[in-house]
Amino acid sequence: MPVFCLGLSHASAPVEVRERVAFAASTVAPSLRQITSLEGVDEAVILSTCNRMEIYAASASPAASAARLDAWLHAHFQIPESVSFFQHTSHGAARHLFSVVSGLDSMVLGETEIFGQVKDAYSVAQEAGATSRVLNKLFQHSFRVGKLVRNTTDIQRGATSVGGAAVELAEKIFGDLKNSRVMLLGAGDMSRRCAQSLQSRGASGIIVSNRSHDRAVEMATEMGGRALHFEKWPSEVHAVDVIISSTAAPHTVIHLEQIAPAIRRRRGRPLFIIDIAVPRDVEPSVNDLEGVYLYDIDALEAIASESRARRELEIARCRQIIDEQVKSLPLFNLDQGAKPGIVGSALNPPPPSLPSIFTPRGSESEAKTSAQK
Amino acid sequence: MSPERLILTIAAAFFLGGMVHAAVALRRGAYRHSWTSMALMGPGFICQCLFLSWRGQEIGRCPLTNPFELLTFTAWSMALFYFVVGTTYRLSLMGVFTAPLAFVLQATALTKPLPAVPVRTAPAFWTEMHASLALLAYGAFALACVAGIMFLVQDRLLKKHTYTGLMRALPPVHYLSRAIRRLIIAGTLILSAGIVCAYQMKELPPMTKLIFVWVIWALYASMLIYEFRRGMSARRAAYAAAAAFFLPVVSLWFVVRR
Incomplete structure (x- = not known):
């Protein structure tokens, strides 16, 4: 079953937008129930931090489900149509999640707090009964990738402040x-x-x-x-x-x-x-x-700046590890059931050799539904 | 090659491996896995233990009867202190600096002939105690020298704001200064016991040798007295520990040369 991810982050939206599109901790579980009740959405995880709001979902028809989720978010947060969310599907979504967990997508490159935040988000979704086979495997694999990247590279080495x-x-x-x-x-x-x-x-x-x-x-x-x-x-x-x-x-x-x-x-x-x-x-x-x-x-x-520069130099190694892990995603096929040409053409990731999610920071919008800024 | 030489060649190879590993890692500025250094020092130390145990059983006394054994025993005592101090004070990086010294001593020993098993004589207890305690004390002083050099390097890097991989890899200056002090205390106490043993021997050691030991003892003891009474700065203590080891080296060279 395909997965998709929809959201915004510090790289794609200013704080004025992010503060309007944030889930309070107490509202996450009820919101997950609403999201999984949307037609076509089988599983969901909400990751809401001060720097990002992302929803990972599993759906047999990701394009239609993403559109419904997009509309639901606009209605839920009462935000204008001009506010847009980036979307990643299938392996692009997995690649994005892996880079988030590894700290590659963080404001402070390689920071460790995001790892715990993703774990918490997954636990909440699990307890709310919003995850099943697909997202369970994806998230559990992402934690292994996060540890692998952090342990085998210098992405979190040295103080940055x-x-x-x-x-x-x-x-x-x-x-x-x-x-x-x-x-x-x-x-x-x-x-x-x-x-x-x-x-x-x-x-x-x-x-x-x-x-x-x-x-x-x-x-x-x-x-x-x-x-x-x-x-x-x-x-x-x-x-x-x-x-x-x-x-x-x-x-x-x-x-x-x-x-x-x-x-x-x-x-x-x-x-x-x-x-x-x-x-x-x-x-x-x-x-x-x-x-x-x-x-x-x-x-x-x-x-601090030397450490930041050293971390920047590690990005390529991290990307390589994540690419290998995305390619070797075992046990389930993220594309299975996807309708080629609907989501795939517009939202699917680029060839593995040049994944756009790993283009330099600030260009996160692999596939934005509309221009954000 | 005799089994004794073979096992000590293996020990020397491990120490060399520890030295190369640390040098390469430090050069890359990525020295992190101190367990690797421990894993290379460990088998070398075990090989030395095996040799000393076999040899001791063969000759029926502490194996300190010729230059080959003396050098091996000194290298062994350094490795012993490395494990005691390194583990206690989390100074595993000491392996970087200990491994070359242990390798040089062990390799030098291997260039010397290992005499055939001598005719068993009744072991002279006090003579053996004196020799083994003096060599153990030298091992402690050698590591104090190593810690002193490490302190001086780290101190300079911190003073000059040179935040390099080497600085990240070296232990904190405060740990190093404590290690220097404790090693000198341990070495001085052990050497004191060695000197007491010398005066229990039926026949006193040659006067030149005795004077040499007393000079070494006085040097380290005066460092401790100065430290306790006036409070020596950590940097001066490090310089003193690094420089003072020259005397035990000369003493050892003198004994081995004979």
Whole structure:
């Protein structure tokens, strides 16, 4: 039985459209029941995240079913006809699902969250009784492909954000972050996010120091740490492992003579200083101290962009793996029952050697029903 | 080729394999599977264990009677510490740096003649204890040297913001500095026990040899005292561990040459 996929994503629709075409978690199961009650639609899975809304369905007559589903979506979300959904059928739909699960279709290339989101979407559909033989096999196979792609390529290797780069570096300095203590100088949003990334890996003992003490107290409470008067921060340097500085000061606020005495008291334990302020907060010569590793925003961004570039280079390898997996889809024939010339001519995938779903990002519309943008 | 030589040639081949694997992986910037390194070091270590066990049974004492056995024993003690330290501190990449040293020592041993089984004499317990403990201590110092070099490389990469495959593959600097300290403590304690054994021997070892051992002990002990009393920076400790191993190498060369 053929499968088809219909939806939109960050690559094909702006956020103003995506936010209107999103299923709340509580509405997915009832919506699945409505979709599978449409004529010709036998099975369905709804994948609804902040970056995409896609419906995978199995139907003996995919073209007609896709048209019905398209109309149902427009009516359900009360969106104008100008909003269009991309469609993939048969092996094109499988190829698209595999690339979504592998993170190739994500806004942050290779990100891992989508894998869990697809798993959750499939579980919900299974519990709602909306899947059967065809989609069960397709999705279970997609999870194997996702793991294969991620394990055999570097598509998810390296941090792609400043916060992620800071965490990677902290782990290269301290290893386990469980006993690491963090001090925030300045209570900006970026330093908070950076600290939260470190906290997610086990860093504890957050100290927030800010010129406005009230703001420091507020952020410390939010992060489960404690506030410190700004003039007292040098007295705590010996006791922390990571300093994240992001004050709005027009000059440097961390100087060599403030850090050097603390280093002697640390007895060989390294100190990681992250300076994400512009203009910079930390005197560059601080990096010359033994056991001190100073990274500014440019250094962190360079690491993140290098990782992104490396992931881009891996796309070709991932495509090759996915193509091989699509070709070897066993046990059931995705095209079986399809009426050639109706769906196949307009929506079917291009030859395996040049699958359009893997054309560069932003050109996802293998077969759009109408121009989106 | 005698079975002893054959089994140690196999051991050397495994160490060489570990060295080549790590070098190729590091060159590609894709060193990830530390288990491969362990899998190559493991059979080499087992081959050495077999040889030392056979030889020990044959000669009725600890096999430390000639340069062939001394070098093999030293390479074995390095592999032993690699497994203890590497597993405990997740420093499996140490295999990258341990494998070449173990290979060189083992290959050098193979160039030496393996004397026929000597006439059995009553084993001199304290002599054997002294020799084996001293060689074990040298194994610990060798790995401290390896960890020191790794620390210096990682420290430089972190300082210069050179985020390469090598940096990703090397262990965290904090783990390395802890490993250096613990290896030096372990080596110094073992060498102390070896020196005590020397003074229990019926006949003291030659004075030059004894002085050499005392100098080595004093060097590492002074590093520890300085560390505990004044707090040595991790980088200085790494430099010291890397440089200090020169003395045990000279001592070993001196013994083997004889």
